Amino acid sequence: MKSYKKTAIRLILLFGLISLLGDIIYEGARGVNGPYLKTLGASAALVGMVAGIGELLGYMIRLLSGYFSDKTRAHWFFTIFGYSFLMVIPMLALTGVWQFAAIFMVLERIGKGIRSPAKDTILSQATKQVGTGFGFAIVEFMDQIGATIGPLIFTFFFISIGPGDKSIIDYQHGYSLMWFPFVVLMMVLFAAFFMVKNPEELEKDVVKKPQPDRITRTFWLYCIFTFVTTLGFLNFAIIGYHLKANAIVTDAQIPLLYALAMAIDAVIGLFIGKMYDRLKIRFENEHAGLLMLIILPVFTATLPVLTLSFHLGMIITGVILWGVVMGTHETIMKAGIADITSIRKRGTGYGIFNMLYGIAIFIGSAAAGFLYDYSVTLLVVIMIVVELAAVPVFIVMRKHVKSVEV
16 A cells, blocks of 8 residues: 555656646746737637637537546546647747637647546546545646746746837747747656556555445536636636736736736645645545635635726735635645546546536636626626625535535
């Protein structure tokens, strides 16, 4: 068992490094995608649609990739193939019109959709050795280090070429810097594969009560709650568009603010992950960690009020809270699926969950883009109402979780 735990820790750390490199690439890009599309002539509605469509397709495809990764047990194949799509980020340097840039941005999301259920399944099997909350938090911490470095690369690059609005060529040169982390990422990924070709052994080694080999009621309540809270979660592309359109900060400062959010995400993820595991131990219930999710509608409801204001102090506060919400999403949501689904249904569970998550992001992002062009005040009000609607769903889920014997 000791040797399995060491192997699991090594695999978790390797996936942390893989996530770090991946986030340098695509989170660095996401911090400037909104302003880049605006530079190419896209409107706020188009920026919202591109972000929404990318998330929708990326999450919809997870239903298929999760199901087939379970059916074929080819989790490593789906993981490696999905990560190869990250090459489209440095290829954005070849675009010159918003339509082609949008296609590449959507393809990056599709690649994430292909790999995510399989990758999370492999990772979940390793985290059973150290605690699912803490295991996913370690990866999330390293992931967000990359998500902080990525935007900073663009920030320092923009600063290095001088003040003023950045041109299309400036953005293209920034995207081309992402080739190096992509190559290193693929090398580390293959190293992880050759080290642990059969990750299921890591979970089977842990003694635990058997889980039902089906999708449970807890799972569906969890999905409904997540869907509603995510529906009202403001996409950073809209925040970036707001900052540039109103000249609140400079082009270089937009990815810097995104880096701040990612740094907060990294730190809060470790704390949230440990608290998640402690709740499971305290209540002697593998589902008890889900009770922490009440912070999502509370914090998410404040985001549009703060980030769509014209006061820099309020915007910075909003960006910090945006990072807290993201840290909760990325840690508890992934750990939760690992604890409420069986090993044979986990890829399918991640696929269903992420498909619903993506639909919520698509509807929320697209609606936010259109509402921003129409009325920012109406946008803020609607998002607050959506988050309030998530509270009764949480109450139902809370009662069910406390009544379940696991």
